[in-house]
Amino acid sequence: MLWSILLILSMIFLLYCLLPSYWARNRSNKVFRKGQGPKKEVALTFDDGPNPDYTPRLLNILREYDVPASFFIMGKEAKRHSDIIKRMDKEGHTIGCHSYSHRHAWIMSPLRTIRDMNQTYNLLSNILEKPPxxxxxxWGTFNAASMFAAKRLDLDIAYWSIEAQDWTARTTVEDIYSRVIDKIEPGSIIVLHDNQGAPGAPEKTLQALPIIIRTLHKQGYDFVNLDHMKGEEHV
Ligand SMILES: [Zn+2]
Structure with a gap:
């Protein structure tokens, strides 16, 4: 009896969690992981914000260097900081959904997954006066309902090709810099964070960012937002 229950639970875990995540991260052509083509263009993306302390300073840096980026917003933060999101849009950045409260997909039911996606989508649509x-x-994780929930709302799904692990306490400014620069290539999508993580973690991201931008500019790279990288105009 116990073995039967364990077997059923394992099958559910495999089919609902592991396989969809593996497929979406590595195989699905519906997930955008990297720009194509030889152009020296890369995309900076920032997750989990906005944060009232860090994000405006981050936007100032991007404005100073005239660099567009892409922001994946948590619904619960969008509610509190709609002014920052309006500024992102006004300054030419791409804005996307990053769930309402950052729950791991593997602990979300299909219904909860759809509701969570709708909630954040509606919040951002109201703030931006256009749909994200x-x-x-x-967490970069999918369940069997994630793709369906995104497709219903006509959302493109973004992953990344470079992760600087800037949310951990032990990551230094130099680590963030070298993890990005060592792996950079045309079409790279870099994930960084302007909120959450270890206490003070986004401060290190803010310190690394200007050095990363200057180095990549010197290497001949241009920064683009995800709309541009995917071949669409930012509207
Ligand atoms: Zn996140």
Missing amino acids: KWYRPP
């Missing part, structure tokens, strides 16, 4: 076009799953 992108979704990035929290």
Whole structure:
């Protein structure tokens, strides 16, 4: 009896959690992981914000260097900081959904997954007065309902090709810099964070960012937002 229950639970875990995540991260052509083509263009993306302390300073840096980026917003933060999101849009950045409260997809039922996606989508649509076009799953994890929920709202799904692990306490400014620069290539999508993580973690991201931008500019790279990288005009 116990073995039967364990077997059923394992099958559910495999089919609802593991296989969809593996497929979406590595195989699905519906998930945008990297720009194509030889152009020296890369995309900076920032997850989990906005944060009232860090995000405006981050936007100042991007404005100073005239660099567009893409922001994946948590619904619960959008509610409190709609002014920052309006500024992102006004300054030419791409804005996408990053769930309402950053729950791991593997502990979400299909219904909860759809509701969570709708909630954040509606919040951002109201703030921006137009629908968002992108979704990035929290923790980079998918369940069997994630793709369906995003497709219903006509959201493109974004993953990444470079992760600087800037949310951990032990990551240094130099680590963030070298993890990005060492792996950079045309079409790279870099994920960084302007909120959450270890206490003070986004401060290190803010310190690394200007050095990363200057180095990549010197190497001949241009920064683009995800709309541009995917071949669409930012509207
Ligand atoms: Zn996140």
